[in-house]
Amino acid sequence: MMDKAELEARLSAYVGTTTGPPVAAPDAVNEAMIRHWCEALGDRLPVYTDADTARQSVHGGIVAPPTMLQAWILRGFSMASPSDEDKDAQVEVGRLLAAAGYPSVVATNCEQEYLRYLRPGDRIFAETVFEAISGQKATALGTGYFIDTRTTFRDERGESVGWMTFRILRFKPNQVPQAASPAPSTSQKPRRLRPPLGHDNRWWWEGIEAGEIRIQRCKRCATLRHPPRPMCGTCQSIEWDWIVSQGAGSVYSHVVMHHPPVPGYDLPLCVALIELDEGTRLVANVIGCPPSQVRIGMRVQARIEPADDELRLPFFYPAAT
Numbered sequence: 665m666m667d668k669a670e671l672e673a674r675l676s677a678y679v680g681t682t683t684g685p686p687v688a689a690p691d692a693v694n695e696a697m698i699r700h701w702c703e704a705l706g707d708r709l710p711v712y713t714d715a716d717t718a719r720q721s722v723h724g725g726i727v728a729p730p731t732m733l734q735a736w737i738l739r740g741f742s743m744a745s746p747s748d749e750d751k752d753a754q755v756e757v758g759r760l761l762a763a764a765g766y767p768s769v770v771a772t773n774c775e776q777e778y779l780r781y782l783r784p785g786d787r788i789f790a791e792t793v794f795e796a797i798s799g800q801k802a803t804a805l806g807t808g809y810f811i812d813t814r815t816t817f818r819d820e821r822g823e824s825v826g827w828m829t830f831r832i833l834r835f836k837p838n839q840v841p842q843a844a845s846p847a848p849s850t851s852q853k854p855r856r857l858r859p860p861l862g863h864d865n866r867w868w869w870e871g872i873e874a875g876e877i878r879i880q881r882c883k884r885c886a887t888l889r890h891p892p893r894p895m896c897g898t899c900q901s902i903e904w905d906w907i908v909s910q911g912a913g914s915v916y917s918h919v920v921m922h923h924p925p926v927p928g929y930d931l932p933l934c935v936a937l938i939e940l941d942e943g944t945r946l947v948a949n950v951i952g953c954p955p956s957q958v959r960i961g962m963r964v965q966a967r968i969e970p971a972d973d974e975l976r977l978p979f980f981y982p983a984a985t
């Protein structure tokens with residue numbers, strides 16, 4: 665595998681170059697695509713779809729929603745699995761990074777500016793340039809490289825109609841730390857994901873171990889806060905202590921998770937935002953009744969119980985009525 669210096673030299677050679685020749689939109693701007701877009705997004709602005717209203721508007725006729733800019737040049741599903749004949753340098757850079765051990769990709773930023781409304785009949789061309797490729801960065805997702813591109817959209821007269829910047833991260837995913845597990849046995853339940861423990865929240869989890877749901881309290885203004893964090897959002901004091909919640913509260917909001925299966929979690933599972941009577945909220949599971957019976961406003965009571973052979977969590981049960 666190539667070393668870091670060679671990889672970065674090869675990456676930097678792309679900066680300032682185009683990803684390929686200008687791409688022509690396969691179809692001229694047209695009313696059918698505009699209508700489908702508006703239907704899909706629920707956009708009922710009449711200048712996009714109603715010819716009579718559009719004629720009397722400042723536009724004098726139907727225009728395309730500006731946010732469709734990229735839609736005119738996007739390819740279909742073939743984008744997701746480029747062929748060997750694909751000459752797009754973005755594909756090349758992706759392959760280069762995958763071969764160097766950075767196989768994953770995530771889009772992180774996108775900005776667009778629209779310079780004029782597009783009208784049916786406009787032919788759109790797009791040219792993309794590599795604006796920047798970062799040095800190696802450590803991120804929460806993993807180590808990798810940020811790639812910034814800038815796409816300029818032009819009409820058939822060569823005039824700019826808008827632009828888009830797009831940033832992706834190509835990365836080597838962090839390994840999810842797994843608790844050291846004993847040899848698998850069919851009788852043992854898989855463990856849930858472990859909470860990340862740090863300086864700012866360890867005391868809260870120690871509270872759970874001690875059988876307490878703690879709520880952080882500002883020492884200066886007594887405002888309660890959760891999740892744990894270093895500074896009071898009301899008075900900016902960094903002095904704090906905690907109170908112990910009674911564990912009584914109500915369901916503020918909830919979802920029922922059906923899919924995907926995750927080891928250690930029994931589905932369907934009600935994941936709820938509980939508003940404690942003390943006033944702060946926390947995310948927890950409501951158990952003790954079928955998930956379908958959980959309702960917003962339902963009174964619940966916490967019990968700290970084992971989630972698996974190692975981890976204890978606050979679970980909420982319907983309150984005795």
Ligand SMILES: [Zn+2]
Binds near residue numbers: 883
């Ligand atoms: Zn405060």
